[in-house]
Amino acid sequence: MDHASSYHIDFYWQSFVAGDDRSFTNLYQQVAGNMMAYGSKFNIDRELVGDALQDVFVDLYLKRDRLGINIKNPKAYLFIALKNNLLKKIASNKKWQFQLLEDKGAELEFATEYSIQDQLVEQEVSAEIQEKIKRAIAGLSPRQKEIIYLKFEEELDYPEVARILGISMESARKQLYRALKTLREIIDKKTLTNLLLIFLKKSQ
Secondary structure: OOOOOHHHHHHHHHHHHOOOHHHHHHHHHHHHHHHHHHHHOOOOOHHHHHHHHHHHHHHHHHOHHHHOOOOOOHHHHHHHHHHHHHHHHHHOOHHHHOOOOOOOOOOOOOOOOOHHHHHHHHOOOOHHHHHHHHHHHHOOOHHHHHHHHHHHHOOOOHHHHHHHHOOOHHHHHHHHHHHHHHHHHHOOHHHHHHHHHHHHHHOO
């Protein structure tokens, strides 16, 4: 999956807020695919994700004059807006309410497929190791899976990840550490090292 360039997103955002309607279209084209992919990770109907995506951009256009130019990370802002819209839709739709737990720390399930798994196939990593990694990732909590996705797939910094998840930056760091520690307990050190090298290579 091609990942939206933060530079282009920032440029189109600033131009759009300044009044350039063409930049609104460019912004949508630049980031909509990533937003759709992120929303679809929550194991809910893609149509619902698509509706939420459209709501975010309609709302964005209507509220342009109130946005200002001080939003430091438009990509994180848009991801937060999408997630909040999805949660509102789920909360108001009985068909999807079962996916929300009653406790305060309720989390939506988060899909475990990452582009990293395609790279493992391309690099001819053995089927046995691929299965180990798949099982290890499946054993992570929804929040841990989401942090890995945002950090390594979307290549966001800790402050941005923290904002999207509504937690402190320190908490984001700790949860990623715990996720990697959990993986270490399931797969051997060499496999985990190779996994991290592939993750880091794709972000260079």
